[in-house]
Amino acid sequence: MSEPSGSPATSLRYIQAVQAALRWALESRDDTVIFGEDVAKPGGVFGATKGLYETFGDKRIFDTPISETAMLGMALGTAMTGGRPIVEIMYADFMFVAMDQLVNQIANTRYVSEGRWTAPLVVRTQQGYSPGACAQHSHSIEAYLAHTPGLRVAAPSTAGDAYQMLRTAIIVDDPVVVVEARMLYPTRGDVLLDSEVEEMGGARILKAGRDVTIVSWSSAVPTCLAAADQLAREGVDAEVVDMRWLNPLDHSTVSESIAKTRRGVVVHEANLTAGLGAEVVARATESLFGVLQAPILRVAAPDVPMPAAPSLQAAVVPNVDRVVSAVHATLGY
Amino acid sequence: MSEPSGSPATSLRYIQAVQAALRWALESRDDTVIFGEDVAKPGGVFGATKGLYETFGDKRIFDTPISETAMLGMALGTAMTGGRPIVEIMYADFMFVAMDQLVNQIANTRYVSEGRWTAPLVVRTQQGYSPGACAQHSHSIEAYLAHTPGLRVAAPSTAGDAYQMLRTAIIVDDPVVVVEARMLYPTRGDVLLDSEVEEMGGARILKAGRDVTIVSWSSAVPTCLAAADQLAREGVDAEVVDMRWLNPLDHSTVSESIAKTRRGVVVHEANLTAGLGAEVVARATESLFGVLQAPILRVAAPDVPMPAAPSLQAAVVPNVDRVVSAVHATLGY
C-alpha cells in the first residue's frame, strides 16, 4: 500500500468516499464513463453519483433502462474498445439477472484472447442485509464472484478503503467488481483524498493481537472489531484482519497472522456453505497444518435466504456474540 | 439408500439412464411435464428426451424458445401451482443467463413463504469440459449452486446414479438441480430400472481403503477410481467416496471415512478457489482436528476459464497424476 501523502485526512461517510472516488475518476481520466439505473440525473439511489451529472454532463454519466444484462455487456464492449466504464448495479442481488455477462463474457475476455483484449471496467454494487430488507435485496454475493476466475473483487469496509479501493479498481486494467456494504454507507472514516492511488490487493491488520486471528471483510468487519473489544475486556488479545480484496486474496497476511496466533476464526455475512470463508480455512489449514492449535472456525449466516423480519435477521447475521463464542471455542481446544 | 429390488440390472449408458428416468417420470406421474430447448420433437441435443414426445405428446413435453429465464420462471410458477416440471438447461453455462430465477426466485420460494409454497421442480443440466469445447461450454457450476440455500443439488457420476438420483429429484418436493456430466454420457453402468425410488442424499463409498480418503463427484469420480487403482499398485489403499448429492451434503460419510484413514484429498473439475472442495475441507477439518495426520488437500482446476485447446485443457482438468501426487503429498506429511 502506498504511503499516505502530506495532505490531511478528511472525515467522510463511506458513501461520500465512493462519490469522491467517482468524481476523481471523471476528473482525472477522460476514458471513464459512468452509467447505471438512476445514477445520472437522480444522482443514484444511495447518492453515490450525486452531483456528477451536473458537473460532467451526459457524455460522462448517464441513466440506463432497467436492463442489467445490456449494461454489463455494454460495459465490456466499451472496455474492449478504449473506454473505462464504471457501472452501478444497484443491489448485488440484481447481478443475477446479468450473471452471464459477468461469468461467461467479462471474466473470459482476457484469458480466452491470450491477453490480446483487456476489459478495464468496474462494476460497483452494494450488498448485505439491512433491517427489514427482503431476501431479494439482502444477498452477499462475494463467493459467486470469487469463484469466477478473471474477475477481481474488492470489498471495502471503511470510508477510507471505499475511496482507495475504488480508485484502484478504476485504474487497473482487469475487470473489478467492487462490492460495497450498504449497512456501512453512513459510517464515517478518514479519507486521504489527495493520496497516491494504491496498488491492488492486500489485507490489512486493523488490530494487532496475539491470541487469535479474526479474519473478515465488508459488513462483518465492524462486528469483528467490536468482538475484539469485548474479548480484550476478557483478556483475550485478538488480531483482526480485514481481507479488503477478495481477488487477489491475500493469503500470506492471513497465514502469517495465524502462524503467530495459531488460532483463527473467519467471519462473513454470506451464508456458510461454499462461502469464501471455506476457502480461507482450506488454504490456511493447508499451509499451517501442525502450527494450528485448533481448527479454524467460521461464523457466517446459516444456509437460509435472508428473512425480512428483524427478529429473524438477528438470528442469521453474524453478531458480536457469535464471533466471541467462536473465539472461545478455538481457545477451548 | 433403498435395497436393490429383485429384478436384474440393465446395462445402460449414462445418457440412456437419464432417458429412462424421464420416461419413468412421464409414465408414473401425471403432474410431470418436460420442457426445454430442442427436447421434444428433436429429442434433445444429447438424446436425453429421445422418443418421449412420440409417446407422450406435446402436453407432456414441449420445445421452448431460447429463453432460459422464461423457462426457469415458468417451471417455478408451474411447480407452485400443482405441476412438477422437469426443465433442461442444455449446458450448465447457460444457467448464468437465468441465474436470477434460480437464486432469487426458485431458491427463496419455500423459505420466504414459511413453507406455504413448495416448488417441486427439477432443472436438469450437464456440465464440464470436453475436448476442444470452449470456455462458454465447459463450466462446472456446482459451487454456485451449493452456495445457494433452498436448492438441492445432485451430481451423479454413474449410469445407475443418473437414473436413481434423477428419479429421486423428481419425487422430492424441493427444487433440485441435477448436474449431469457430459463426459460421462457414453459410459455404461448397471441400472436397476424397477427398483424403489431412493431417498435423497447420501454419499457412496465406491472403493473401501485404509490409507487415505479420496472424495469427489461428477466427472472427477472415474479419475479418482483410476488413481486409486494406480495407488493400489503402489501398495496404497485408498478409499474413494462419491459425494453424489452436493445438497444435502453427506458430511458424515466423509468424516467417518477420513476419521478412519486420517488423510483426505478432495477432487473436483470446478476451479479451485471457493469451490465446493473448500467446504468439504473446512467441515472435515473442523470435525476431525487432531485426528488428521495431514491437511486435507484439494485437486481442482486452477483458477482460469477453460481453454479450448486440448493441450491446455490437459493442464487444467484434474487427472490421475495430480490425484496420485496429492495422495503422495498427504502420505508424506
Next chain:
Amino acid sequence: MDTFDCYRQMRRIRRLEETLVDLKNAGEILGSVHPCNGQEAVPVGAATALRSDDYITATYRGHGWAVVAGIALVDIFAEVLGRASNLNGGRGASPYFSSPGVNFIGENSIVGAGLPIACGAALSAMRDGRAQVSLVSIGDGATNQGAVHEALNLAAVMTLPLVVVVENNVYSEMSPIAEMTRVVQLAERGAAYGIPATIVDGNDAAEVAAAVDAAVARARGGGGPTMVEAMTQRYVGHHSGDVQHYRPTGEVERARADEPLARLRAAADDDTLVKYSAVDIEVDAEIDNALTVARTIPEPDPGTVLEHIYV
C-alpha cells in the same frame, strides 16, 4: 362493479398504504414500503374480471393486488410489521409477500421476474382444464428487462391464458419511462410477440375492468395472452422515503387531482359524497382494527429461523 364497492375497495387500499407509510415514518416498519397511491383503480378494476381461483402475480408495489386477491388487511399489516403473520410469517415483508390460499403467487422485488413465474401459473391453468387465468402486473420500466421479453414471447407462442397488466405510472424509480425507450406506449410492444395490447385510462376502474374482462375472456377461451397498458400515476414517491425531487413542478399536483378517488369524488353529487364519507369512516375503522390486531401478533420466533428451507 357497484361504484360504492369500487370506492370502498380503492379507499381500503389507499388507507392501507397511507397507514403503512405512517408506520414506516414512525419507525415501526424497518424495511422499505412502495405504496401504490394513485394506482388503486388498476387492481380494483382488474379484479372484477377475475374468479377467485385465478392467479395473481404482482411486484413490490403489490398491496393493492394483495387486497383484491382477498388477503386480509390484518395479515398484510402483520407481515409488513415483521410479525409472525399468516402470510409469510414476517419473512417476506412489504415487497415480497405471497399467499397460496388465495392464489396470490406473490409480490416480487426483482423487476420483471414475476412474469416468467406467472407464465408457469398460466401453464398449470392450461393443464388443469378449469379455465383459470393468470394475471400479472408489472411496471413500465420492467418492460425493458430481458425476463419480460422472454416471458411475453413464450406466453404468446404457447397460447398461455395470461393477462399482462402494465401499470404505466411513467416513472421507474426516479427515471421517466419516456427517456428509457423510444416507443411512446408500451402497448406497441405487443405486436413484437403477436400479443393483442390495449391502452386504458388506469385511473378509471371501469375502463380497466372492461379491458381486463376482454383479456380474461380471451384467455379463458384459449385465445392466449393479452397486454393491457394502464396509464396511471403514483402521486407519492417510489418508496416511502422518496421526496420526488425529479418530478417537474405541478406534475404531482395534477396527479393528485386526477387520482381515482379524487375523480370519483369530483364526479359525485352531494348524496354520493355523504355516502363516500360514510365509507371512509368504515374503512378507517377497518384499518384501525386490522392494525390493532396486527400489533398484537408477536415477532417471529428466532428459534424457527432455520425451518422451512426444505420440505
Next chain:
Amino acid sequence: MDTFDCYRQMRRIRRLEETLVDLKNAGEILGSVHPCNGQEAVPVGAATALRSDDYITATYRGHGWAVVAGIALVDIFAEVLGRASNLNGGRGASPYFSSPGVNFIGENSIVGAGLPIACGAALSAMRDGRAQVSLVSIGDGATNQGAVHEALNLAAVMTLPLVVVVENNVYSEMSPIAEMTRVVQLAERGAAYGIPATIVDGNDAAEVAAAVDAAVARARGGGGPTMVEAMTQRYVGHHSGDVQHYRPTGEVERARADEPLARLRAAADDDTLVKYSAVDIEVDAEIDNALTVARTIPEPDPGTVLEHIYV
C-alpha cells in the same frame, strides 16, 4: 463490389467451412464446428458497407464474419485446430475466437450475448468521434433471448451507431423459428424499440450490401441503430455432426439450389463460369496453403496455461 470478388470471398468462406468440417470428421478438430454454408452472402455483402475500423461481433457461426473482418485463413485454421494461433492461441477455438487487430470483437457461444457487447463497441465509436459503427450478427433464435431485447432497447434509446444483422436461417439448432415466436418476420420487432428494420434476401450479397450500407450510413450520421433481417438458410447442419433429421423432405435440396454460390453459377454465362472455376482453383490453393501452414504451428504450451488471466 465486383461479382468476381464477391464470388471469391464467398467461395473462400465456403471452402474454409467445408475444410473445417472435413478436419472435424477426420478427428483433427476436437471441438464443435458450426459452419455457415449457404449464408456466406450475408457477411460478404455486409462487409462492403464497412470500414476497416468498424467493429464486428458475431456468433459461433462466425467464420464468414471473421474472414470479411480480415482475419487470415491460416490464423482461423490454427485456432480451430487448437494450435498456438495468432488469434487466441487456441484458447477460443471454432465458436469463440476474436481479434483486436481487425476490430473483430469476436464470436460468442452464448446465444444473444454478443449484442450487449456490440453496444459497448458502439458506445466507444460514438465517444471517439471517428464515426465508426458497430455491426453485430445474431441468429433468428437469438431474438427470443432477454439480452437481445435489452440491448436493442438500449441501443435505440442511446442512438448508438449499431447495425444489427439478424441472419434468419429459419432454424435454431433443430427447432424452426416459426414455432418459437408468433411474428412472421423478426424485423417486425424493430418497431418495439423504435428501430427501423428491413428484410433482405440474405442469399443475395448485393441486396445485403445495399441494406447494410443504408444502415451504416444512418449509424455514421448519428441516426442510431438499424436492424437488417437477412433471410437465408444453412444447407448444412447446425454443427458438423448434425444430420438434420428435423428438416422436411426437399428443404435442404431447395436450399442447396438457392445458396449464393449456386445462384451466381446458375446466372453465369459460359465465360463467367470459366472464370469462376479459375477462382475456385485459386481459392482451393489458398485454403490448402493456409491449412498446411496452420498444421506446422505447434500446440499451445501447457506451461502457459495460467498466463493472461489478469493484466
